[in-house]
Amino acid sequence: MKTAxxxxxxxxxxxxxxxxxxxxxNDGQTxxxxxxxxxxxxxxxxxxxxxxxNYADHASELAFEPPKEPLVFIKGANTLTGHKExxxxxxxxxxxxxxxxxxxxxxxxxxxxxxxxxxxxVEGYTICNDFAIRDYLENYYRPNLRVKxxxxxxxxxxxxxxxDELPDISNLKLETKVNGEVTQQGTTADMIFDVPFLIxxxxxxxxxxxxxxxxxxxxxxxKDMQPGDVVHCSIEGVGTLETHMVSEQEYYGTDY
Numbered sequence: 001m002k003t004a005x006x007x008x009x010x011x012x013x014x015x016x017x018x019x020x021x022x023x024x025x026n027d028g029q030t031x032x033x034x035x036x037x038x039x040x041x042x043x044x045x046x047x048x049x050x051x052x053x054n055y056a057d058h059a060s061e062l063a064f065e066p067p068k069e070p071l072v073f074i075k076g077a078n079t080l081t082g083h084k085e086x087x088x089x090x091x092x093x094x095x096x097x098x099x100x101x102x103x104x105x106x107x108x109x110x111x112x113x114x115x116x117x118x119x120x121x122v123e124g125y126t127i128c129n130d131f132a133i134r135d136y137l138e139n140y141y142r143p144n145l146r147v148k149x150x151x152x153x154x155x156x157x158x159x160x161x162x163x164d165e166l167p168d169i170s171n172l173k174l175e176t177k178v179n180g181e182v183t184q185q186g187t188t189a190d191m192i193f194d195v196p197f198l199i200x201x202x203x204x205x206x207x208x209x210x211x212x213x214x215x216x217x218x219x220x221x222x223k224d225m226q227p228g229d230v231v232h233c234s235i236e237g238v239g240t241l242e243t244h245m246v247s248e249q250e251y252y253g254t255d256y
Contacts, residue, residue: 002239003124005043006036014043017159037083041126041160048075049128049202050101050148054217055190059109067171070193070201073086075130075215078151083158084178084242086129089225090150095134096225098149099241100112100176101189105160106212108209111203118199121208122202122246124160126148126167128215129233131225148214152251154215155233155243166237173236178223186219 002017009030015031023031047150048145052071053064081087089096131153136146169188176184186192193201198214225231229245 001162001165002159004041004157005039006031007039007178008036008122008188010025012039019065024249038084038158038200040080041157042080042211042213044211045080046079046106046209047206048077048079048154048197048213049073049217050075050215051193051198053219054192055186056158057186057220058150058218061069065194070198072202075082075154079149081155083155085152085155086242086244086246087129087152087155088150088246088248090133091248093133093135096133096148097132097222098178098184098231098233099130100174100184100235101128101130101158101215101218102174102195102235102238104199104216106199106214107210108208109209110199111207113199113203113208114136115196115200118196119163121144121199122163122195123210124162125156125166125235125238126156126160126213127235127238128156128213129231129241129243130154130215130218132192141163142242144222155241156213157241158239159160161180161238167221169237172238174219175234176221177232177234178229182214183223184219184221186221187219188216190219191216214219 006017013025013138056066105123105124133147171189174186225245227247230245234240
C-alpha cells in the first residue's frame, strides 16, 4: 500500500494511491493530482536521523575514509517539504547538491531492538532529498546548522510504501536526474550500515517511536544546484520525488 498526505481546497487529506496511480481519500473520493499540494507523508514527524558518508563510493568521492560506525546527525521538521514543492538555493554559497536517500519510517515504539527483529518496527519506506551545502561541510563541526537545517532543504515523499509491499530493500536502484539528465546512480547494496543495523544501533541509544525517520545516506554523484533546476530522485520500488529549485528571495518573498 502507498499512503500519502495532500492539501486540497484548503483541507488536508490522508490518501492511498491505487494500482491506477489514482489518489483516493479515506471516504472513496478520487482527487486530481494536478489540483493537490503534496505534503510530507509523515503526519507527525518525530526524530529525523540522517546518515553521513553511508555509501563507500560517496565517501571516496569526497576524499573521506568510510566511517567505522554510523555518522548520525539529527534534522528538524522545518527542513521537510513535499513532492513537487520548492526548495531554495541560499544566497552567497558556492556549491549545493542533492542527496537521494531511502528513508525508513518507524511504525512502533522500541528500545534495544535486535537486528533480527529490526524490520518489525518499520512502517514503510519513502524518499528524501537531503540537500547539502558544501561550503560549510569541510570543518570539524560536520555537518553543521548551516548545512543541514535550513527550511525546505529536505523534500520527502511522495508517499510511504508499506513494508509488506517492499519486503527486500537490500539492493534497490537509486537514480537522480537534474533537468532530465542522469547525474547520480547507485544501489542500496552499497550502504555501509544497512537499515536493520541502524535500527539496532539507534535503539540502543534512545527509544525509537512512531514517526521517527532514518535517512540512510546517498551514493556518489554530485551536481551544483541552481534556481530553475528540477530534480527527480527515484528509488526502485518506492517512486520518484520531484523538487523545484528557486532563489532564496523567491522562496521567502516579502519575508526575505
